[in-house]
Amino acid sequence: xxxxxxxxxxxxxxxxxxxxxxxxxxxxxxxxxxxxxxxxxxxxxxxxxxxxxxxxxxxxxxxxxxxxxxxxxxxxxxxxxxxxxxxxxxxxxxxxxxxxxxxxxxxxxxxxxxxxxxxxxxxxxxxxxxxxxxxxxxxxxxxxxxxxxxxxxxxxxxxxxxxxxxxxxxxxxxxxxxxxxxxxxxxxxxxxxxxxxxxxxxxxxxxxxxxxxxxxxxxx
Amino acid sequence: xxxxxxxxxxxxxxxxxxxxxxxxxxxxxxxxxxxxxxxxxxxxxxxxxxxxxxxxxxxxxxxxxxxxxxxxxxxxxxxxxxxxxxxxxxxxxxxxxxxxxxxxxxxxxxxxxxxxxxxxxxxxxxxxxxxxxxxxxxxxxxxxxxxxxxxxxxxxxxxxxxxxxxxxxxxxxxxxxxxxxxxxxxxxxxxxxxxxxxxxxxxxxxxxxxxxxxxxxxxxxxxxxxxxxxxxxxxxxxxxxxxxxxxxxxxxxxxxxxxxxxxxxxxxxxxxxxxxxxxxxxxxxxxxxxxxxxxxxxxxxxxxxxxxxxxxxxxxxxxxxxxxxxxxxxxxxxxxxxxxxxxxxxxxxxxxxxxxxxxxxxxxxxxxxxxxxxxxxxxxxxxxxxxxxxxxxxxxxxxxxxxxxxxxxxxxx
Numbered sequence: 001x002x003x004x005x006x007x008x009x010x011x012x013x014x015x016x017x018x019x020x021x022x023x024x025x026x027x028x029x030x031x032x033x034x035x036x037x038x039x040x041x042x043x044x045x046x047x048x049x050x051x052x053x054x055x056x057x058x059x060x061x062x063x064x065x066x067x068x069x070x071x072x073x074x075x076x077x078x079x080x081x082x083x084x085x086x087x088x089x090x091x092x093x094x095x096x097x098x099x100x101x102x103x104x105x106x107x108x109x110x111x112x113x114x115x116x117x118x119x120x121x122x123x124x125x126x127x128x129x130x131x132x133x134x135x136x137x138x139x140x141x142x143x144x145x146x147x148x149x150x151x152x153x154x155x156x157x158x159x160x161x162x163x164x165x166x167x168x169x170x171x172x173x174x175x176x177x178x179x180x181x182x183x184x185x186x187x188x189x190x191x192x193x194x195x196x197x198x199x200x201x202x203x204x205x206x207x208x209x210x211x212x213x214x215x216x217x218x219x220x
Numbered sequence: 221x222x223x224x225x226x227x228x229x230x231x232x233x234x235x236x237x238x239x240x241x242x243x244x245x246x247x248x249x250x251x252x253x254x255x256x257x258x259x260x261x262x263x264x265x266x267x268x269x270x271x272x273x274x275x276x277x278x279x280x281x282x283x284x285x286x287x288x289x290x291x292x293x294x295x296x297x298x299x300x301x302x303x304x305x306x307x308x309x310x311x312x313x314x315x316x317x318x319x320x321x322x323x324x325x326x327x328x329x330x331x332x333x334x335x336x337x338x339x340x341x342x343x344x345x346x347x348x349x350x351x352x353x354x355x356x357x358x359x360x361x362x363x364x365x366x367x368x369x370x371x372x373x374x375x376x377x378x379x380x381x382x383x384x385x386x387x388x389x390x391x392x393x394x395x396x397x398x399x400x401x402x403x404x405x406x407x408x409x410x411x412x413x414x415x416x417x418x419x420x421x422x423x424x425x426x427x428x429x430x431x432x433x434x435x436x437x438x439x440x441x442x443x444x445x446x447x448x449x450x451x452x453x454x455x456x457x458x459x460x461x462x463x464x465x466x467x468x469x470x471x472x473x474x475x476x477x478x479x480x481x482x483x484x485x486x487x488x489x490x491x492x493x494x495x496x497x498x499x500x501x502x503x504x505x506x507x508x509x510x511x512x513x514x515x516x517x518x519x520x521x522x523x524x525x526x527x528x529x530x531x532x533x534x535x536x537x538x539x540x541x542x543x544x545x546x547x548x549x550x551x552x553x554x555x556x557x558x559x560x561x562x563x564x565x566x567x568x569x570x571x572x573x574x575x576x577x578x579x580x581x582x583x584x585x586x587x588x589x590x591x592x593x594x595x596x597x598x599x600x601x602x603x604x605x606x607x608x609x610x611x612x613x614x615x616x617x618x619x620x621x622x623x624x625x626x627x628x629x630x631x632x633x
Contacts, residue, residue: 115333116332117328122349
């Protein structure tokens with residue numbers, strides 16, 4: 001590609017709809033994966049927390065899923081769910097489980113025994129204790145997990161371009177096929193920007209949700 | 221404390237915040253065994269005791285004596301293996317655990333405040349469980365923070381991590397009182413704060429208790445704390461058996477066994493002095509001479525005869541020192557060497573233990589009792605402290621009080 005610039009800005013200007021669509025799909029695929037992953041992980045982590053014997057098998061399965069190479073997983077899923085959003089989401093959700101389950105469990109385990117004892121002694125029921133004490137206190141660690149899972153998922157979504165999904169990955173793939181650097185760079189840069197922005201937004205959300213974590217800094 | 225706490229009066233409202241409702245607690249042959257213990261000892265073994273309404277009962281003993289286990293069986297954090305516990309005559313085993321616990325205040329050493337909740341929310345945990353409206357909860361938190369000496373405006377919206385250990389424990393006490401329970405369970409509540417703060421929190425709990433009259437079960441391993449806080453003290457020993465159950469004075473004067481005698485310590489006579497205060501002793505009057513007053517006036521006031529030593533006071537009657545009436549400068553002044561050092565100043569609510577310590581520290585036989593404004597009230601002497609111990613019973617005739625002329629042998633400095 002002699003004399004081909006890295007980015008042809010006039011192409012970018014002429015394809016804003018296409019770029020915006022890819023970005024939107026990227027955000028959409030990521031959001032679905034994190035939301036579903038969080039819901040499933042929360043359920044499994046609560047089971048593991050309540051019944052400690054289930055903890056090892058649950059984290060083991062999540063760990064096995066995590067080790068499957070992403071491309072291989074998508075290829076295996078195609079005969080079952082086709083070249084669909086479902087296929088990509090099954091994979092994307094699967095990869096969030098280990099991080100989220102581990103962090104939710106670490107957050108719940110981090111609640112000090114004296115706080116639990118006080119909660120019991122004041123007459124909180126088991127569900128009240130979970131909802132009002134344990135989960136809020138686990139939130140900083142859970143949110144740390146959500147941030148890692150989100151950034152990881154944003155990267156993985158580009159891979160799903162290979163099964164016809166992929167958001168910004170579609171741009172990059174098209175760029176490779178057409179030997180057109182602009183598309184590759186636009187896709188790559190935007191996915192990095194998206195990851196950084198999502199991480200920052202989640203950090204702000206975490207701070208807003210957990211004001212007590214910064215309170216101690218105000219006092220010697 | 222590093223952080224100054226503005227301490228408010230215990231009650232600065234006309235209406236008492238809390239009722240004087242109190243419950244009786246009865247342990248009836250309560251036993252707790254853990255199957256896994258290899259030594260076969262029970263955690264608590266056939267414990268029976270009755271705590272009348274409004275009394276503070278301290279469970280004290282070495283670690284592993286089952287005192288905390290006993291406490292936790294009252295609100296069913298632990299279920300007994302045998303026997304039963306009655307609150308106001310009702311077996312706790314027949315009551316719903318959450319409802320039972322919401323009616324019992326609970327304070328622990330590590331406090332166990334919810335770090336993610338503000339102080340106001342922490343105090344109002346039980347009121348919220350009981351379904352109080354948010355405005356009423358906030359009002360109650362305000363009242364209770366005031367009650368435990370924390371300025372509500374300054375603390376309500378802060379988080380526990382912003383408070384010192386002593387402040388947190390005050391919040392813990394406020395939280396336990398939030399729903400006005402007739403019974404408080406306190407498990408080593410002041411064990412994690414430094415000695416100065418601990419002593420202050422103890423004093424404030426005693427003051428609070430005088431106002432509230434709740435029934436309190438209090439666990440500690442510290443016999444001094446037990447004697448200070450308890451109306452009744454249950455001394456427990458390894459294997460969860462009750463060694464003695466008595467008021468502190470009886471425990472110190474008449475330990476029931478070698479174990480109790482050893483546990484309360486060789487200094488139990490001194491400890492008994494912590495149960496008495498200076499205002500229980502007869503005051504010996506003293507001749508005062510005001511600075512700048514002509515000696516003739518002093519002599520006239522005393523009917524012509526001056527005792528050897530005069531207490532020199534300033535114009536507000538605050539003691540300045542002792543002066544020998546022989547060779548007293550006229551008018552009275554502190555110039556020169558005639559005025560010698562001052563005796564220890566004792567307040568009427570100083571414990572006799574502290575009073576004796578101050579006297580020994582100053583190597584003197586008597587101290588000057590002053591009122592809240594620091595004005596001299598009279599003298600107390602070591603002999604009177606001895607007499608009080610003797611009157612209580614067990615020091616024997618050799619340690620009697622008949623020191624000749626003890627009320628006149630007043631020496632200064």
